Amino acid sequence: MRKNDSLRIHVINVGHGDAILVEFPDDVSNERRPRFGLVDAGGEDKKTESKTRDYINTFLEYRFGKKPSTDPKAHDYTFEFICLTHPHGDHLYGMMAVLEHFCGPDIPPAMRPKQFWDCGFRHNQQRYRDILSFLVDHPEVRFMRVASGTEFHYDDTEVLVIAPSIDMRNRYDTFGVDVNDASIVLRITHGDGVVILTGDAHFDTWGKVCEEFPRKSHLTYPKTSKGKLDPRDRNRDGIAFLSQENQLDCHLLKISHHGSKRGTSYEYIEKLSPTWFAISCDQATEYSGNWKHKFPHPITRLIIGEESKVYKASNSRIPSVWALRDRTATTAKLGTLVYKVPSSGRVKLKHLGDKKDEDVSVRDFARNL
Numbered sequence: 001m002r003k004n005d006s007l008r009i010h011v012i013n014v015g016h017g018d019a020i021l022v023e024f025p026d027d028v029s030n031e032r033r034p035r036f037g038l039v040d041a042g043g044e045d046k047k048t049e050s051k052t053r054d055y056i057n058t059f060l061e062y063r064f065g066k067k068p069s070t071d072p073k074a075h076d077y078t079f080e081f082i083c084l085t086h087p088h089g090d091h092l093y094g095m096m097a098v099l100e101h102f103c104g105p106d107i108p109p110a111m112r113p114k115q116f117w118d119c120g121f122r123h124n125q126q127r128y129r130d131i132l133s134f135l136v137d138h139p140e141v142r143f144m145r146v147a148s149g150t151e152f153h154y155d156d157t158e159v160l161v162i163a164p165s166i167d168m169r170n171r172y173d174t175f176g177v178d179v180n181d182a183s184i185v186l187r188i189t190h191g192d193g194v195v196i197l198t199g200d201a202h203f204d205t206w207g208k209v210c211e212e213f214p215r216k217s218h219l220t221y222p223k224t225s226k227g228k229l230d231p232r233d234r235n236r237d238g239i240a241f242l243s244q245e246n247q248l249d250c251h252l253l254k255i256s257h258h259g260s261k262r263g264t265s266y267e268y269i270e271k272l273s274p275t276w277f278a279i280s281c282d283q284a285t286e287y288s289g290n291w292k293h294k295f296p297h298p299i300t301r302l303i304i305g306e307e308s309k310v311y312k313a314s315n316s317r318i319p320s321v322w323a324l325r326d327r328t329a330t331t332a333k334l335g336t337l338v339y340k341v342p343s344s345g346r347v348k349l350k351h352l353g354d355k356k357d358e359d360v361s362v363r364d365f366a367r368n369l
Contacts, residue, residue: 013331013352014280022197028155053094087125118145164181190343195341215245260300
């Protein structure tokens with residue numbers, strides 16, 4: 001069986017939609033078996049409806065060198081959670097295919113999803129209602145409505161929910177909140193490596209995130225020659241250093257809402273200061289004639305270009321996706337994106353080159369990962 005000691009983020013190519021497999025370092029408490037979670041299972045039509053389910057199955061076959069066991073007592077892997085960031089079709093179109101398969105009779109109980117995370121936004125879309133009904137019939141999958149501050153630990157990896165805020169959730173029914181601003185936003189930390197997955201969060205969400213996770217300031221005192229501070233030293237305050245910790249610093253950012261102009265602002269990008277950008281979008285809409293529906297939008301490309309030093313004020317041309325390629329990748333151009341995030345934080349990108357309606361094979365994994 002192939003081993004994994006890093007955090008790996010698989011941004012699956014499902015066209016205009018999100019489906020992200022979060023592969024944690026192997027479970028040391030279970031003979032180093034694979035451990036993973038799923039954030040969204042989107043798609044846009046029948047061709048992409050089963051893409052996420054098939055991708056996970058092929059990924060497991062690649063890791064094991066064969067298909068996982070169907071023995072009821074088996075525990076070949078741990079499916080920690082499924083997170084539906086918000087109830088929009090391009091984030092849930094393939095969710096029932098995943099649930100029906102991994103909660104089916106052929107899957108041993110220990111290998112079924114443990115939790116289902118929901119943002120709490122009520123929506124009357126039929127596919128979303130089907131998901132809720134399915135979960136009622138499968139109480140072994142714990143249903144949770146998470147909010148900012150909810151925290152999970154998987155050995156040395158932390159998953160922290162930074163949105164939606166409680167304040168935002170309290171306004172769902174009273175003042176009205178756009179469903180995109182109900183998105184669950186996750187900060188995943190592995191050693192020094194930090195990843196932020198954004199759903200389709202818009203400006204209201206980012207305003208709350210920046211408010212609730214400000215820079216933390218504290219004083220640091222230099223040590224004496226004996227390695228300890230003398231509390232009676234009168235000059236103690238005079239030699240203190242002001243240190244700041246940015247709680248939102250990250251190495252990899254999944255750009256919100258497929259690169260929409262409503263999901264990205266320079267203020268929050270500057271605060272997150274990512275070095276890598278992932279965009280899940282469709283080739284058909286990337287260069288559409290209608291600017292409103294162009295993904296990634298020129299404004300977003302301009303912001304990313306300025307943050308990654310590709311764009312300069314002296315150059316009035318908006319950077320193309322190709323110009324941003326060193327640190328910015330789209331599923332439309334490269335297919336499924338797989339980011340390796342070791343504890344050092346030195347991110348590496350591999351891509352599988354699949355089209356949105358193409359299945360990924362074990363050979364694709366072996367050749368590219």
